[in-house]
Amino acid sequence: MVARLRAAGCVFAEDEARLIMATARSPGELSEMVERRAAGLPLEQVLGWAEFCGLRIAVAPGVFVPRRRTEFLVREAVALLARGDGPAGLAARGPAGLAARGPAGLAARGGGPRSLREDVARPEAIVVDLCCGAGAIGAALAAAVDQAEVHAVDIDPAAVSCARRNVPGHVYQGDLYQPLPASLRGRVSLVVANVPYVPTGEIGFLPPEARAHEPLVALDGGPDGLDVLRRVAAEAPLWLASGGSLLIETSERQVLLASAAFTGSGLTVRIATSDELNATVVIGTLTSS
Numbered sequence: 001m002v003a004r005l006r007a008a009g010c011v012f013a014e015d016e017a018r019l020i021m022a023t024a025r026s027p028g029e030l031s032e033m034v035e036r037r038a039a040g041l042p043l044e045q046v047l048g049w050a051e052f053c054g055l056r057i058a059v060a061p062g063v064f065v066p067r068r069r070t071e072f073l074v075r076e077a078v079a080l081l082a083r084g085d086g087p088a089g090l091a092a093r094g095p096a097g098l099a100a101r102g103p104a105g106l107a108a109r110g111g112g113p114r115s116l117r118e119d120v121a122r123p124e125a126i127v128v129d130l131c132c133g134a135g136a137i138g139a140a141l142a143a144a145v146d147q148a149e150v151h152a153v154d155i156d157p158a159a160v161s162c163a164r165r166n167v168p169g170h171v172y173q174g175d176l177y178q179p180l181p182a183s184l185r186g187r188v189s190l191v192v193a194n195v196p197y198v199p200t201g202e203i204g205f206l207p208p209e210a211r212a213h214e215p216l217v218a219l220d221g222g223p224d225g226l227d228v229l230r231r232v233a234a235e236a237p238l239w240l241a242s243g244g245s246l247l248i249e250t251s252e253r254q255v256l257l258a259s260a261a262f263t264g265s266g267l268t269v270r271i272a273t274s275d276e277l278n279a280t281v282v283i284g285t286l287t288s289s
């Protein structure tokens with residue numbers, strides 16, 4: 001297995017072989033998985049899951065694989081919820097708690113510490129995960145924050161069906177805010193989004209795993225990579241409660257234009273960066289209704 005994976009160009013062949021062996025349920029499935037990986041499918045799509053914030057997120061072929069970098073956005077969101085000022089503030093387990101919860105896994109959800117029914121009956125924070133993909137961000141926030149009501153949206157049906165397996169909340173298919181219930185307007189504590197942000201002209205330079213196995217709709221952010229971000233920022237004030245925040249992942253070189261889009265829609269902007277995860281998040285807060 002290791003030799004086959006290494007010959008196909010997998011740099012971490014031993015680690016990948018170990019994960020494939022631990023996931024396959026029969027020798028037939030094992031060799032099928034090795035062949036799919038050798039053919040270039042992202043490891044997570046072969047395994048059927050990706051690790052994200054200590055959770056196992058179900059990922060199917062053709063669905064964007066959640067990146068480690070995006071854990072920084074989750075950390076920032078949890079910190080805002082934990083801070084306690086404005087509608088974003090409420091009891092969160094905090095970033096440390098998030099890490100401490102360990103690999104809860106999909107199966108653990110039913111018996112986990114949170115009950116969706118309780119949250120919906122008495123929500124204290126409404127979180128909207130736009131462009132949710134497999135739902136990694138929404139799932140991690142639901143796991144980390146007590147009494148958060150999570151609503152997740154994606155335009156791609158394959159992503160939506162993964163998100164329905166991962167997010168203990170409401171998952172809708174559609175264009176950005178369009179499928180959300182109108183009753184959420186002006187009541188949302190946090191809008192979180194990892195939108196497509198690769199400039200169209202740079203798609204060809206992405207690693208083959210992304211280019212060939214993740215859908216264009218998950219990657220292509222238009223001429224400067226900010227088309228979707230601008231649309232999310234423009235409509236955010238309609239949905240945020242006063243004191244609520246919008247958090248979007250971006251890149252270091254796009255951060256000024258991204259911030260301008262936030263400011264242009266009336267949000268007060270702050271930038272958070274992580275050298276460790278090579279991550280940049282624009283955070284905009286609605287300071288008046």
Ligand SMILES: C[S@@+](CC[C@H](N)C(=O)[O-])C[C@H]1O[C@@H](n2cnc3c(N)ncnc32)[C@H](O)[C@@H]1O
Nearest residue numbers: 064066131132133154155156175176194196218
């Ligand atoms: C970069 S991926 C991020 C997925 C997920 N948030 C994550 O971090 O793993 C972007 C996602 O945005 C979705 N998307 C693109 N345009 C959209 C739109 N107009 N409305 C809703 N979702 C959209 C894509 O289908 C894709 O799943």
